[in-house]
Amino acid sequence: MTDHTGSNEEAGREFFKLCGSGNDFVFFDAREQPAGALAEPATIQRLCARATGIGADGVVFLEPSTVGDVRMAYYNSDGSRATLCGNATLCTTRLAVELGIVEPTGFVIETDAGPIRARLVHDRPEIEMPAVRELVADAPGIAAAAGEARIGFALAGVPHLVVRVADVAEVDLDARGRALRFDPTLAAGANVNFVSPSPAGDGWRMRTYERGVEGETLACGTGAVACAAMLAAWQDAERSAVIVTSSGRALEVRQPATAGVGPTLAGEGRIVFRGRLGDLG
Ligand SMILES: N[C@H](CCC[C@H](N)C(=O)O)C(=O)O
Numbered sequence: 676m677t678d679h680t681g682s683n684e685e686a687g688r689e690f691f692k693l694c695g696s697g698n699d700f701v702f703f704d705a706r707e708q709p710a711g712a713l714a715e716p717a718t719i720q721r722l723c724a725r726a727t728g729i730g731a732d733g734v735v736f737l738e739p740s741t742v743g744d745v746r747m748a749y750y751n752s753d754g755s756r757a758t759l760c761g762n763a764t765l766c767t768t769r770l771a772v773e774l775g776i777v778e779p780t781g782f783v784i785e786t787d788a789g790p791i792r793a794r795l796v797h798d799r800p801e802i803e804m805p806a807v808r809e810l811v812a813d814a815p816g817i818a819a820a821a822g823e824a825r826i827g828f829a830l831a832g833v834p835h836l837v838v839r840v841a842d843v844a845e846v847d848l849d850a851r852g853r854a855l856r857f858d859p860t861l862a863a864g865a866n867v868n869f870v871s872p873s874p875a876g877d878g879w880r881m882r883t884y885e886r887g888v889e890g891e892t893l894a895c896g897t898g899a900v901a902c903a904a905m906l907a908a909w910q911d912a913e914r915s916a917v918i919v920t921s922s923g924r925a926l927e928v929r930q931p932a933t934a935g936v937g938p939t940l941a942g943e944g945r946i947v948f949r950g951r952l953g954d955l956g
Contacts, residue, residue, distance in 0.1 A: 685713060685952050691770060692729065692947045695762030697893025697922025699947075701729050702770055705736040706745070716754025721955040723752035728955055732885070732892050735763050737770070743783035743790050745771050751887025759788035759832030761804065761896015761926075761940050768793040768800035769944035788832040800944035804897070806937040807831050807904040816860040820851060827905045833886070834865040835901035839909065843869045843882045848891050852884025868898040870906065870918070878917045878925075879906065894920035896940055903928035903938065914938075 691702040701722050703713060712718060714736065723731045733751050740746035747767045749760045767784055771777045772795060779795035784802070792803040807829050814828040814836065824839040836855050840846055846869045855867045867884040874880075881902050883895035899918045906912035907930065914930035915938070930938040 686954070688713075688952045689949060690729065690952060691949045692731070693766035693770060694943065694945045694947050695765045695894060695896065696920050696924035696926060696943045698733075698760075698762035698895060699731045700733050700735050700760075700763050700766055701731045702735045702737065702766070704774060705738050705748075706776075709738075710736040710748070714748070714750065718955070719750045719754040720752065729950075732888050733757075733760060733763060735760075735767060737767065737774075737776075740783075740785040743785035744777045745782075746785040749787070751885070753887050753889060755887045756787070757833055757887055759786055759805070759897055761802070761832070761898075761900060762894055762942065762944075763896075764791055764793070764802050765800040765896060765940065765942050765944040767944075768795065768802060769946060773946060786832075796941070799941055801939055801941040804900050804937045804940050805832055806935050807900060810904055810908055812905070812908045814860070817855070817858055822846075825909060826855070827908065828861075828865065829901040829904050831897040831900040831904070833897050834861065834863055835898055836861075836865045836867045837902050837905035838867065838869045839905075839911070840869050840871050842874075843871045843880050846882060848882055848884055852891065853889070856884055856886055856889075866895060866898055866901075868895065868902050870902045873919060878919060879912065880919045882921050891921065893922040894924065894926060894942075896926060896942065899926040899928050899942075900938055900940055903930060 736748040738746040781794045809830040811828045852867045883898045885892045903916040907914040926942040
């Protein structure tokens with residue numbers, strides 16, 4: 676990163692750009708070279724800046740783990756640390772195999788939300804998410820706006836609101852998403868997901884206003900898990916669901932019948948390019 680004197684001590688450091696259904700991330704292999712100043716909020720913001728940096732929704736550092744095969748530290752693009760990111764974990768699954776850290780048949784990723792089992796199934800990343808907790812089918816004290824049928828809350832590693840609407844394409848996502856993200860009833864705020872039946876009648880569509888990005892992201896893994904759990908709680912759908920994200924790519928949530936066992940999340944984890952840092956300005 677560039678400090679006040681313009682020096683650039685991280686110049687030349689290798690990074691990887693990965694995409695999870697349109698939710699995109701800058702990855703660093705920090706197993707031998709720690710993140711150091713790269714993890715400072717101002718540097719995370721510079722790395723994620725769309726026009727002046729690499730451009731991403733978040734940054735992931737792969738680190739050594741004492742409880743799993745690899746550890747991931749996740750930061751939102753505003754520099755805030757988040758306990759869990761579903762799409763970044765799917766991308767970690769891909770990169771850990773690519774780097775030869777693990778075998779694709781099955782391994783453990785240590786996250787701030789605990790250990791997550793991961794694998795590639797027919798070359799598609801699949802992860803076992805923590806069980807959804809604190810689910811409330813109708814969040815108290817949060818008034819639905821016109822066009823909103825229900826608003827529920829769920830903790831899917833990170834806090835989520837799920838809003839049932841007739842058509843997500845009609846939602847003023849930035850305005851309404853921001854208002855709900857900062858709702859005064861939510862101590863730590865929440866990610867906000869709007870969900871509606873797919874026009875083709877073959878599943879569901881979602882759009883997400885993401886905490887820590889403070890805007891719409893094209894997909895949200897923990898959000899898909901929260902939506903699937905909420906749709907089941909509302910009895911709108913079975914406990915497992917395929918949810919099409921804003922990018923048009925689908926996230927698949929499979930919820931086992933066993934109480935207390937978390938769902939499996941499957942989706943894209945694609946290495947778009949690898950590069951070396953230059954001047955982040
Ligand atoms: N922005 C979220 C973390 C990333 C969630 C999302 N990118 C995912 O795929 O789960 C938060 O601070 O709660």
